[in-house]
Amino acid sequence: MSFNIAILGASGYTGAELIRLIAGHPDMNIAALAAERKAGMEMAQVFPHLRHLDLPTLVKIDQIDFSTIDLTFCALPHVTSQQVIPNLPADMKIVDLSADFRLRDPAAYEKWYGKPHDAVELQKEAVYGLTEFYRDDIKAARFVAGTGCNAATGQYALVPLIKAGVIDLDEIVIDLKAAVSGAGRSLKENLLHAELSEGYHAYAVGGTHRHLGEFDQEFSALAGRPVQVQFTPHLIPANRGILATVYVRGEAEEIHKTLAQAYENEAFLEVLPFGEVPSTRHIRGSNFCHIGVVGDRIAGRAMVVAVLDNLTKGSSGQALQNANLMLGLPEDAGLMLAPVFP
Template structure:
């Protein structure tokens, strides 16, 4: 049976990516699109690359009839998602792509996002959306909190290593580079082409918000408090994240732990020992490529993780989770090969 889907915040990059992917999904139908600032417009006008699709006109959230909606994707700004998800009827499942429900401790949310949690009654039932690690919980959930794209990139690489104890939990350094689409579609001076092209720079030097997700998940898996060094950089490209992670441990054991953890995972690719991934090899796909290289110093290694921030880091991951929540095959609509060149 076809599942009827609403996309809230369809006029942003992650909303457009959801539409692009669901358009060829065999078991999902887009029944409603919300985009308050663009209400009344056709999505093909907002995003001309989607003109060929027969889609509902953008509406305000309050105008949507949720009576026959099975699941809603919340592709909304962080400051509004909690209240919007709270307003959904009880029969509608939700995958929230924002940070609204990622952090289990409301006090930690307030610390990192600068405002009190606006939907504490729902936080306890929200499941963290790192599919490969919370699959069983996601399958039974009504609300799933999509991970941060940077957080997904680092967590997918590090969690198996902490679980198997093959790295020193006190020596994790994550240097991560991400494309400009991760900053969203709202106009920002620092995202202008002339500001970011032909350059490469670090940002959020005093602490990126996705650090909270690293510490939450690392500590849970390790069974003790874990902190890491995390420095994000802005890549002068539209899509893609590459994390370079410096750890203390034997490269062979690290590589074996990743192979064991992801042996049966359809979207996880562990490269041969000594190879590093590239963002151009995952672009437009729901795949994550992992690599391990020996450091020239004995007992140390470099772990690499690459994914598309708009797909596996956000909208693709959201659909992967929605498939589970709706009783569908997890891979439905997502086995697109990466775009290359």
């Protein structure tokens, strides 16, 4: 059978990535596409790479008849999402890709996003969408909140280690390198090719990046006490990919073993042989996450390096993985595309 899917915010990168993936999905049918400012246009005009697909014309959200829709992906900008979703049918399955419902605590939301939350009730309902760690909750959920792409990368490296108690919780440094598509299609001077190409820099330094809210929430819940990591993202001149170099204290081989066991049966998480490290070039365009562990020359210290594609495993692929679970479909349906290299 085929489920009817709507995508709100179809003119952004995560919307386009959802369409790319769903185009090859055996059990989903794209029934509606919304993009407020581009309503009336064909997708071939907005994203010519989707020209070969037979897709519905872009409409405004309020033009969609949601009674025929089985599941809606919200790929809307932050803040917009918390204003739109309360007005959607209360019994429709929804996967949100924005930052609006990642933090469960209204106070934490206000701290990191600088404003009170507009939909506190929904915030309580939202299941945190890191599939591998919330699989059962997601299967049962009506409303799932996609995670931050940086937050996902860091958690794939760390969650099993915190759970197993094999690292020092007060000595975690996440030095992260992110490609530019994570910033979306917004018009900012520092995202221009002439500015970015051939140069790189740290941003949101000193513990100010919003994805820290997710790290704090998840790691503290897991540890049963407050955990604060150091986190510095850098913007790299590439289109897709996140690489997190995570500095931890613990026995490297035990850390490797812990991760290998935790992900043994996961379709999308690949733990490399001990001592090898991954590259973003080997997960591009795919839903895979590669993880490597190396011991440092200083005893008791190790590095965990995790890579994933911010638009796929970090965002739209994760969203589809969750939607599959919510609809009772095989978790990997439409997602086993091999990475594109070179």
